[in-house]
Amino acid sequence: xxxxxxxxxxxxxxxxxxxxxxxxxxxxxxxxxxxxxxxxxxxxxxxxxxxxxxxxxxxxxxxxxxxxxxxxxxxxxxxxxxxxxxxxxxxxxxxxxxxxxxxxxxxxxxxxxxxxxxxxxxxxxxxxxxxxxxxxxxxxxxxxxxxxxxxxxxxxxxxxxxxxxxxxxxxxxxxxxxxxxxxxxxxxxxxxxxxxxxx
Amino acid sequence: xxxxxxxxxxxxxxxxxxxxxxxxxxxxxxxxxxxxxxxxxxxxxxxxxxxxxxxxxxxxxxxxxxxxxxxxxxxxxxxxxxxxxxxxxxxxxxxxxxxxxxxxxxxxxxxxxxxxxxxxxxxxxxxxxxxxxxxxxxxxxxxxxxxxxxxxxxxxxxxxxxxxxxxxxxxxxxxxxxxxxxxxxxxxxxxxxxxxxxx
DNA sequence: CCTACCGATCGGTAGG
DNA sequence: CCTACCGATCGGTAGG
Numbered sequence: 001x002x003x004x005x006x007x008x009x010x011x012x013x014x015x016x017x018x019x020x021x022x023x024x025x026x027x028x029x030x031x032x033x034x035x036x037x038x039x040x041x042x043x044x045x046x047x048x049x050x051x052x053x054x055x056x057x058x059x060x061x062x063x064x065x066x067x068x069x070x071x072x073x074x075x076x077x078x079x080x081x082x083x084x085x086x087x088x089x090x091x092x093x094x095x096x097x098x099x100x101x102x103x104x105x106x107x108x109x110x111x112x113x114x115x116x117x118x119x120x121x122x123x124x125x126x127x128x129x130x131x132x133x134x135x136x137x138x139x140x141x142x143x144x145x146x147x148x149x150x151x152x153x154x155x156x157x158x159x160x161x162x163x164x165x166x167x168x169x170x171x172x173x174x175x176x177x178x179x180x181x182x183x184x185x186x187x188x189x190x191x192x193x194x195x196x197x198x199x
Numbered sequence: 200x201x202x203x204x205x206x207x208x209x210x211x212x213x214x215x216x217x218x219x220x221x222x223x224x225x226x227x228x229x230x231x232x233x234x235x236x237x238x239x240x241x242x243x244x245x246x247x248x249x250x251x252x253x254x255x256x257x258x259x260x261x262x263x264x265x266x267x268x269x270x271x272x273x274x275x276x277x278x279x280x281x282x283x284x285x286x287x288x289x290x291x292x293x294x295x296x297x298x299x300x301x302x303x304x305x306x307x308x309x310x311x312x313x314x315x316x317x318x319x320x321x322x323x324x325x326x327x328x329x330x331x332x333x334x335x336x337x338x339x340x341x342x343x344x345x346x347x348x349x350x351x352x353x354x355x356x357x358x359x360x361x362x363x364x365x366x367x368x369x370x371x372x373x374x375x376x377x378x379x380x381x382x383x384x385x386x387x388x389x390x391x392x393x394x395x396x397x398x
Numbered sequence: 399c400c401t402a403c404c405g406a407t408c409g410g411t412a413g414g
Numbered sequence: 415c416c417t418a419c420c421g422a423t424c425g426g427t428a429g430g
Contacts (some may be wrong), residue, residue: 024221
């Protein structure tokens with residue numbers, strides 16, 4: 001998280017504060033003081049507290065979308081393993097990579113969209129839905145080809161996304177597991193959940 | 200959610216507001232107005248906003264603990280199926296039942312403990328850890344007996360609990376799936392995740 | 399359970 | 415990026 005601009009430094013500090021304490025419980029002065037400046041000085045760089053939240057959430061959404069696009073591309077060019085399991089594995093890995101690369105922003109994206117105004121909230125929920133639809137689609141594809149055995153693809157997608165989105169609640173960069181190792185396990189869990197025989 | 204007392208009605212209304220908007224973003228006046236009384240009138244029934252949060256979180260924790268105790272008892276008396284899979288199935292069902300019976304309180308328990316003061320926060324985190332340890336223990340037990348095949352029991356427990364704790368984010372009492380049906384699927388997902396062969 | 403009110407803190411502006 | 419300051423809202427109290 002190298003800060004290339006003052007504006008970006010503000011967003012990085014705010015991400016972590018918003019993730020740890022919530023948007024409403026974080027004051028503009030909290031953000032400023034974490035940067036060793038006075039509260040009002042922040043307004044030399046941003047126009048409002050909500051604009052900071054929006055910048056964080058919008059960028060996080062864009063990261064997830066770009067990573068999913070790249071994952072789809074990687075799966076397609078991998079000719080020997082372009083099945084649903086491979087495609088879903090790339091998606092899971094991409095999600096874990098984005099989350100762990102900026103756990104503050106990811107946590108804010110997952111939990112703090114409620115604090116956005118009506119229009120921005122609707123926008124971000126639509127983007128989140130479209131993103132999650134990628135998971136649903138590849139699961140249904142796998143069910144269609146018989147790769148996966150699952151009577152409720154929608155619920156399976158929700159369960160997998162809940163597992164992934166729980167990351168900001170426990171992941172720490174200095175923790176026991178590296179992002180890659182976490183991704184390995186989550187891919188394993190995901191495929192087990194979908195490939196196991198139904199009782 | 201039949202209200203047996205004014206105090207309980209306050210907690211029920213507050214649960215839903217805290218779950219939907221967060222503790223910090225919910226004012227005492229918001230809670231009062233949802234009950235058609237004036238803000239200060241609330242203090243005839245409660246001593247502080249944080250006391251309301253604590254009452255909700257403490258009761259939710261007690262519900263999870265009691266349900267897990269009952270689940271352990273039920274598993275033990277079920278002689279033909281006292282294996283780890285059966286014990287874990289009871290735990291998962293109990294968790295889903297508690298969550299869906301009061302999704303407001305459950306959501307607050309899962310997400311709003313950060314707003315508690317230092318001591319209460321430490322208390323509730325210790326109880327949450329002890330509760331989650333029940334899941335970890337039965338998973339490790341199943342790995343020990345060979346029922347489950349899992350190289351990282353801790354991460355598996357975290358993944359399963361994340362799946363379960365995602366419920367307040369999407370469950371609606373009027374939704375497509377009944378609590379029992381959700382529990383059926385989550386038990387299925389949990390056992391698949393743990394019983395599938397490792398690659 | 400109400401009205402009237404309190405000090406503290408909030409997001410944000412003015413002017414430099 | 416600072417100091418001085420603003421109106422609004424916060425949790426909560428007094429007194430009935």
